[in-house]
Amino acid sequence: MAIRSFFLFILFFSSSLSPVFSLYEDQVGLMDWHQQYIGKVKQAVFSSQRAGRKRVVVSTEENVIASLDLRHGEIFWRHLLGADDVIDGIDIGLGKYVITLSSGGSILRSWNLPDGQMVWESSLQGPKHSKSFLLVPTNLKFDKDNVLVVFSNGRLHAISCIDGEVLWKKDFEAESFEVQQVILPPGSDLIHVVGFAALSQFEMYQINAKNGELLKHESASFSSGFSGQVSLVSTETVVALDSTGSILLTISFQDGKISSQQTPISNLVEDSLGPAVIIPSSVSGIFAIKTDAVPIFIRVIGKGNLEVVEKTTHEIAVSDALSISEDQQAFALIQHASSEIHLTVKLAHDWDGNLLKESVKMDRQRGLVHKVFINNYIRTDRSYGFRVLIVMEDHSLLLLQQGEIVWSREDGLASIIDVTTSELPVERDGVSVAKVEHNLFEWLKGHMLKLKGTLMLASPEDMAAIQSMRLKSSEKSKMTRDHNGFRKLLIVLTRAGKLFALHTGDGRIVWSYLLRSLHKSEACQSPIGLNLYQWQVPHHHAMDENPSVLVVSRCGPSSDTSGVLSFVDTYTGKELSSLSLDHAVVQVIPLPYTDSTEQRLHLLIDADKHAHLYPKTSGALSIFKREFSNIYWYSVEDQNGIIKGHALKCKCTGEVADEFCFDTRDLWSVVFPSESEKTIATVTRKLNEVVHTQAKVVADQDVMYKYISRNLLFVATVAPKGSGEIGSVTPEESWLVAYLIDTVTGLILHRVTHHGSQGPVHAVFSENWVVYHYFNLRAHRYEMSVIEIYDQSRADNKDVWKLVLGKHNLTSPISLFSRPEVITKSQSYFFTHSLKAIAVTSTAKGITSKQLLLGTIGDQVLALDKRFLDPRRTVNPTQLEKEEGIIPLTESLPIIPQSYVTHALRVEGLRGIITVPAKLESTTLVFAHGVDLFFTQLAPSRTYDSLTEDFSYALLLITIVALVAAIFVTWRLSERKELQEKWR
């Protein structure tokens, strides 16, 4: 024991200052895991290459373009485009280039299919905004060059597939012309552009594909107008709906002549009620409409005769058509039955004959099928086989083949909205399956290998064995709580309305649950998840209860739609209950009180500024009433630039008596002048942050008291002109103002103006300091500033007696008119990179020094010691200050590559960084999410309270053996010497 503490002592003091987080390359994957996702697939194109590995190229709603392995679903390559660079269409040209059209049809890029290298990029402009289409004709050539046809921004382009040169372009400048389809009839050099003009005019343009010459322009007017999309049923026929959605218009433009036929839907379906919408599909001869959520398939026979072929009551999804031979087209249809999905592949001209009919068991937690993509292959017996790629409601991607799920990807995890954590169950008898080392021999062998590794004697195979042994360690992925608190569950809410529980040890999905309350229903049209809160964290009482989380969601995008609460057990992943609220949820305030079953009290503020208390139990109410006058909160109105403080007033004075509803009153408001300031960022301290000590001992035995208040709010405002992007304003007309506001009294404690600076502002608040990142236009560099706030009222309490008997701020009245005696210190530094996110490490007791975690624009996470952002830094610190650990002031903050938490990885599309304290004081758990997920453990001051992973037990054993041997040797020697003494 003594030896161990001696080691700890040495380890603690040998921790060097420079890069605190650093990793050897062979330690990758021991503490961290990284998962790559792509997001919900919008479009998929199968590569038809005969040789090589089968691929599928997909574009997603996260603006990712990726090439996936069709056999296993792994990512070959992937690119994340900019946030505004929404992908409109993808296709494969010449069998080796992936063509993407993005940014509303204004950027066309070509990527090399095998390795994802961009080949060329073209910018396409046009006279006006319009729908965009990307077509890759197989037979259209132009001087031996394959041509792409792109319609975007009201202009038709023909573009060379080799280098992206625009060969010709043709404008469609007619004011009201809205393009609906661009058609390339196979085997001809014509392009048909069809669309609507002036609401009731159908227009058809025939264009020579060789040179863009307008050959024919026909139009016909329909008095009843159009609504929605059109469906293309053949290269010369489209089907549209009239403006009431009750009459189908079959318009054909054979040989440039427009003819049409009108069929009321009621003629086809007897009991159709509501207006219909066309479901987009591209199967020739067949189209689908949907009335009252019932999909109906209609076949077009000859010139505009319609016939219903199928009317289903199940939820369905249809794929696009796939040409399997000269004149045959196949498509896939998926229908839901209770726990299965039925896949049928049909030929376009023969509805009743099925090429394939399969049933696949489907996890209910995946929801409905949203999209289907079909691909065929030739079996060994030369018949056609089909595989389909399906996109589910929870955004996952699955490949079905021969009635089985070949692979699946949980791409819902690419769009995480909120994260919280939950403890694992305590280890009890029978709960865990602790794996002991199998036998002594294996154990010895393992240690021999490790010893060889340390002595650099190991062969490459041995090294691989050691590495896999370390990574496999079952210890970290056990399903029970551990002593150090490293093993937890990360509960994440995704945009698809699904909850996932990820194990921190290896990142595997423990359970997932598609929230039923987030399903579309009549009462709740477009439900969206908002936030996750820890609802019940049992520790003292109610130990037998499972912990649970609260999911707050609402029924629409605007904040006044009614809310929905769901409570989910974090051990089992089952929904305990859900509540449809009759009020909106504008703000959720977790209160620092729990009831007798450890359920946390939450206050929900609705749109009418009433506060509702949850859980609705009498116990909670009595606790709440006790703390009634101590509850304050604030609200930020971004548009008006007002920050308001609120408190509770009395019970609701509505007709219905509701004892859990309370009226509120406004306490104070801070109004920013709208002509000179616009709020862009507000940050508070984390609710669960622990501060170890208020006192800070500075160099000359002096004590400073941190001003620690949970009610401090950091607000950053910029000049309205400067709220745009960089480069839109000059330094003279832009400024940034930072405020520290007390949210109980509304008092502005500190205000500082940075002239010539602008947003975006990323800020983090912890203890008594705030660090914020913004752009300095004068230097044209990013800057980071720190503000530290100290309590002066206790500054005289220098020794213990004064501390006990001296002045406290506890007794001073809380009022707007009694200004607390505080001083602030601040300093600014340059920082190289743009930021996407900022966070600070948090530990169990708050003793360990802090590190800032900066999510850089390159999607990496950099750990920066807080000591670099210390306002007491000076150019030449005195000896005393140096001893205290003050770093000499430099103009810019250092970027040490070894302190990248994500080492050589990227968390593509980084959106947020979450830190969770482990039980071990030195360690904090870091979870970074974006399109990718990354998790690691950090020890901001090294692991001073436990042995590190690379601690060599073998060396310890050798040392002990050597010590014992030495003891014996010296004992022999001393014995002999004693004998000689005696003989003398």
Next chain:
Amino acid sequence: MAAVTPLLLLLLLSSAPSFSSGSRNAYNINGRVKIPQGLGTKGYALPGRMSNVKVLLNGGQNITFLRPDGYFSFHNIPAGTHLIEVSAIGYFFSPVRVDVSARNPGKVQAALTENRKGLSELVLEPLREEQYYEIREPFSIMSLLKSPMGLMVGFMLAVAFLMPKLVENMDPEEMRRAQEEMRSQGVPSLSSLLPGGARN
């Protein structure tokens, strides 16, 4: 992979006003990212894959990628002062300040913001390589000795072999006195502490 041609670098910093919607003129910024050969070949992995390099304008407002020869371009950029950043795993690039002038189109000025060095042409080169991992020191006797256990063994050896030497150099008179003192106090000798020593 994507050999950077060591040819004459053309001044590609054109900003001809291109056609755009609206009355405001928009410009193109063209440039090139050049990762010198030789860099990136040493170290842990070859991160110099050009396909994973991103070029970002104004903190991610526009993102573009590199062509095989390292060229990139931003389209439809309004006049003003912009910031270009390059994100490449394994390299540290300084952000670049780019002034697109509306008054005399075609004139673009660029400067590295890290060291305020002006660029005559928009060719971006990494300032340095980034090594994300600590390098494991090869096994050496010194490192073993410097480790806490090594220090302990060393200290013990020093005690075992240097102490008798010290004792020898002591005055015999003084030593005898000391020994007698020890015996009289009955301080247990090392041998009596050990199980083997107790038997003797």
